[in-house]
Amino acid sequence: MTSKERAAWRAKANSLEPIIQIGKEGISDNLISQIDDTLDARELIKIRVHLETSPKTPKELASELAGALEADVIQVIGGVIVLYREADEEKIADKKKKRGSGTAKATAKKKVKIKGKRQRQREKEEKNPYAKYDRPKFRGR
Helix, strand or coil, X not given: CCHXXXXXXXXXXXXXXXXXXXXXXXXXXXXXXXXXXHHHXXXXXXXXXXXXXXXXXXXXXXXXXXXXXCCEEEEEECCEEEEECCCCHHHHXXXXXXXXXXXHHHHCCCCCCCCCHHHHXXXXXXXXXXXXXXXXXXXXC
């Protein structure tokens, strides 16, 4: 990546908020998989490193993450790391296939049809013809 490309990504990262945090646990497998999924979705992310509790410096953590995720480190300022990785559509499709279509509970979800007040009143009147006397009276103002 050239310095001009890196500068352009730095400019885009200015408005981003850190969405992942690294604390006293450091880098774990769960963290790497979470960052991997986030990079697939967004390409450019900010990571906050808690300086007081982190076992390593932000630069060391950034180089470890970049190596593990095949990402580029755009910048490290204070306790903030900015990572970039171009989205690979094939890799994302493979992940979705491995994940499957979801659990049986998610696929068996019932569709709910929301009824309005008038429709509920009509259904009530169809069942019980005397229900139309339960209608609220219109009062003009």
